[in-house]
Amino acid sequence: MFEKVEVDESYVRFSKDRLHRFYVDILTALSVPEEDARIVADNLIIADLRGVESHGAQRLKRYVKAIEKNAVNLRPNIRIERESKVHALLDGDEGLGQPVSYKAMKMAIDKAKENLFGMVGVRNSNHFGIAGHYSLMAVDEELIGISMTTTRPLVTPTWGIEKVIGTNPIAIGAPIEDMPPFLLDMATSVVSTGKFELYRRKDKPIPEGWGVDRYGEITTDPNEVLSEGAELPLGGIGEILGGHKGYGLSLVVDILSGVLTNATWSKWVKNTDEKNSNVGHMFIAINVEAFMPLEEFKRRMKEMIMDIKKSKAKEGKKIWYPGEKGALTAETRLKIGIPIYHKVLEEINEIAEKVGVEKLE
Amino acid sequence: MFEKVEVDESYVRFSKDRLHRFYVDILTALSVPEEDARIVADNLIIADLRGVESHGAQRLKRYVKAIEKNAVNLRPNIRIERESKVHALLDGDEGLGQPVSYKAMKMAIDKAKENLFGMVGVRNSNHFGIAGHYSLMAVDEELIGISMTTTRPLVTPTWGIEKVIGTNPIAIGAPIEDMPPFLLDMATSVVSTGKFELYRRKDKPIPEGWGVDRYGEITTDPNEVLSEGAELPLGGIGEILGGHKGYGLSLVVDILSGVLTNATWSKWVKNTDEKNSNVGHMFIAINVEAFMPLEEFKRRMKEMIMDIKKSKAKEGKKIWYPGEKGALTAETRLKIGIPIYHKVLEEINEIAEKVGVEKLE
Numbered sequence: 225m226f227e228k229v230e231v232d233e234s235y236v237r238f239s240k241d242r243l244h245r246f247y248v249d250i251l252t253a254l255s256v257p258e259e260d261a262r263i264v265a266d267n268l269i270i271a272d273l274r275g276v277e278s279h280g281a282q283r284l285k286r287y288v289k290a291i292e293k294n295a296v297n298l299r300p301n302i303r304i305e306r307e308s309k310v311h312a313l314l315d316g317d318e319g320l321g322q323p324v325s326y327k328a329m330k331m332a333i334d335k336a337k338e339n340l341f342g343m344v345g346v347r348n349s350n351h352f353g354i355a356g357h358y359s360l361m362a363v364d365e366e367l368i369g370i371s372m373t374t375t376r377p378l379v380t381p382t383w384g385i386e387k388v389i390g391t392n393p394i395a396i397g398a399p400i401e402d403m404p405p406f407l408l409d410m411a412t413s414v415v416s417t418g419k420f421e422l423y424r425r426k427d428k429p430i431p432e433g434w435g436v437d438r439y440g441e442i443t444t445d446p447n448e449v450l451s452e453g454a455e456l457p458l459g460g461i462g463e464i465l466g467g468h469k470g471y472g473l474s475l476v477v478d479i480l481s482g483v484l485t486n487a488t489w490s491k492w493v494k495n496t497d498e499k500n501s502n503v504g505h506m507f508i509a510i511n512v513e514a515f516m517p518l519e520e521f522k523r524r525m526k527e528m529i530m531d532i533k534k535s536k537a538k539e540g541k542k543i544w545y546p547g548e549k550g551a552l553t554a555e556t557r558l559k560i561g562i563p564i565y566h567k568v569l570e571e572i573n574e575i576a577e578k579v580g581v582e583k584l585e
Numbered sequence: 586m587f588e589k590v591e592v593d594e595s596y597v598r599f600s601k602d603r604l605h606r607f608y609v610d611i612l613t614a615l616s617v618p619e620e621d622a623r624i625v626a627d628n629l630i631i632a633d634l635r636g637v638e639s640h641g642a643q644r645l646k647r648y649v650k651a652i653e654k655n656a657v658n659l660r661p662n663i664r665i666e667r668e669s670k671v672h673a674l675l676d677g678d679e680g681l682g683q684p685v686s687y688k689a690m691k692m693a694i695d696k697a698k699e700n701l702f703g704m705v706g707v708r709n710s711n712h713f714g715i716a717g718h719y720s721l722m723a724v725d726e727e728l729i730g731i732s733m734t735t736t737r738p739l740v741t742p743t744w745g746i747e748k749v750i751g752t753n754p755i756a757i758g759a760p761i762e763d764m765p766p767f768l769l770d771m772a773t774s775v776v777s778t779g780k781f782e783l784y785r786r787k788d789k790p791i792p793e794g795w796g797v798d799r800y801g802e803i804t805t806d807p808n809e810v811l812s813e814g815a816e817l818p819l820g821g822i823g824e825i826l827g828g829h830k831g832y833g834l835s836l837v838v839d840i841l842s843g844v845l846t847n848a849t850w851s852k853w854v855k856n857t858d859e860k861n862s863n864v865g866h867m868f869i870a871i872n873v874e875a876f877m878p879l880e881e882f883k884r885r886m887k888e889m890i891m892d893i894k895k896s897k898a899k900e901g902k903k904i905w906y907p908g909e910k911g912a913l914t915a916e917t918r919l920k921i922g923i924p925i926y927h928k929v930l931e932e933i934n935e936i937a938e939k940v941g942v943e944k945l946e
Contacts, residue, residue: 466771475889532742
């Protein structure tokens with residue numbers, strides 16, 4: 225979550241509440257039940273607030289397209305297929321990814337509170353938005369929260385040139401005493417797909433090492449990566465800097481959220497605007513009180529984080545912990561508003577106009 | 586585990602059984618109980634067999650030194666401090682890391698078999714050897730196995746120059762139908778510390794991107810990294826290629842195996858040849874039958890892996906899955922013997938001579 229894109233003059237700022245209402249209005253106008261619309265809006269707002277531009281306002285268009293194409297079931301019958309005191313498996317019935325994910329993490333949280341541990345998988349789902357949303361739900365309940373999901377195949381395995389694995393993000397959160405929570409929310413590829421789209425949108429070359437062209441060679445053209453080329457796993461090309469580790473982590477997410485859930489693995493995951501995209505997710509909540517009193521855990525977390533933050537940084541640099549920049553960005557944006565890039569603003573206002581919702585101005 | 590160093594003429598090969606006996610003889614000669622010595626030997630052999638040279642024979646010297654310095658408790662009173670149906674916390678009483686880790690993973694396995702899930706932490710331990718050993722124990726029982734450990738602080742966080750985080754490895758294994766198991770066994774740094782030692786031993790420069798010098802600049806001198814510099818987290822220097830992700834993953838391992846276990850985090854972990862090194866570990870076993878019949882899971886694993894293996898590779902390259910090369914190397918080495926680098930052979934034979942054990946010849 226550290227990779228940032230400059231906020232320049234071509235942004236317009238809106239309050240969190242205004243944006244949230246805008247998202248809910250658009251989704252309900254498209255027949256999404258209000259309760260579900262609110263969860264999707266929450267997810268977009270968390271991304272908008274924390275500076276994860278790739279998963280905020282710019283995502284709305286995709287969800288709207290999927291709904292308009294009838295690729296998403298807006299009245300899903302979410303069923304519990306398997307359940308024990310510590311786990312469950314949900315069938316999302318091809319509904320939006322966020323509501324079923326919210327329900328699944330809620331179940332994991334309840335199980336962790338009662339039985340120390342909860343692990344809830346979801347199949348037949350769709351794009352669930354920003355993974356950190358669900359991990360933070362667990363953190364809000366003073367638990368350790370882990371969320372992950374399969375994605376469309378956009379990444380190539382080590383030594384490959386074909387897109388057959390996912391960006392497969394994983395988010396891990398934990399509470400810290402007196403400080404914003406720890407939150408590592410990362411694609412297992414070098415960067416998330418949204419970043420490539422962002423660079424394409426801004427007509428900027430991508431840094432060397434993010435993706436390869438159709439011949440498997442490093443390219444700086446985001447269009448080439450998004451078309452015939454492929455994204456690279458964390459660690460980059462080949463094995464020398466650990467590309468096989470990012471590739472392996474992507475498969476771990478596939479195993480837990482795709483194979484084990486009876487969904488499918490990233491190779492066969494379809495875009496959310498296609499029917500049966502069959503995205504799979506896994507949500508885990510761990511009750512720290514299994515191991516020590518909560519307050520002790522949070523104090524120890526603080527000590528660890530402070531040990532690292534106090535260590536020597538390179539000149540002109542500062543050491544951040546995962547989740548810190550996002551929390552700071554959110555604090556600022558709650559005060560001065562969330563910046564929406566002008567091209568994205570045009571897009572979402574076009575949607576508003578089409579569905580008869582008040583535009584953002 | 587894909588990063589390989591060439592096997593050249595300066596290696597001598599020994600059978601697995603001969604090496605195992607050699608390790609057990611040396612350890613028992615140093616008063617390690619035979620049962621514990623066997624577990625340590627198993628761990629070294631797994632590394633030797635699978636081609637993880639950094640964690641095989643070259644490690645023996647370290648364990649011997651720790652024992653000779655009385656830094657390790659050879660008659661630990663391993664206590665169960667907390668326990669439920671799905672978790673436990675063990676106090677390793679400053680014993681060798683391998684025996685308590687073996688016991689902890691055994692407990693996690695038993696819990697997963699009975700209650701679908703097992704999570705067992707260990708504190709007051711020492712270096713536990715190759716992480717994959719424990720994950721493979723779970724895989725042998727047809728479970729998903731996860732193992733991780735804190736390590737000494739040898740890595741610098743993103744934008745830092747001080748060694749304050751660990752190489753903190755994590756190993757995740759899962760069974761596959763008719764094929765060697767999936768096993769991702771990775772340091773969360775670009776490479777494991779053993780790799781730097783290997784390059785130093787061989788007087789070879791390290792690749793650019795593995796570590797930094799005392800000023801936080803990229804260096805190719807392994808001595809500089811091991812002395813005043815620092816190793817880099819997976820993703821490398823800065824944030825542009827995801828160094829903050831490797832840094833975050835290292836902290837996740839610290840949280841689960843250091844903070845939550847009531848051990849300590851990597852910043853304060855001492856070398857195994859010092860007293861109270863207080864290494865912490867976490868072992869997790871997941872029963873796939875919580876979600877689907879075992880045979881179905883294994884078949885699905887095979888389908889996923891084959892989908893990836895069959896995808897297009899760069900010319901002259903082949904796509905491997907995590908654990909495949911290690912299994913193939915083991916198969917070969919079981920037939921033709923395990924290669925021991927001549928300098929390592931000298932070292933371990935010196936130990937043999939000193940403790941009155943038959944040398945390797």
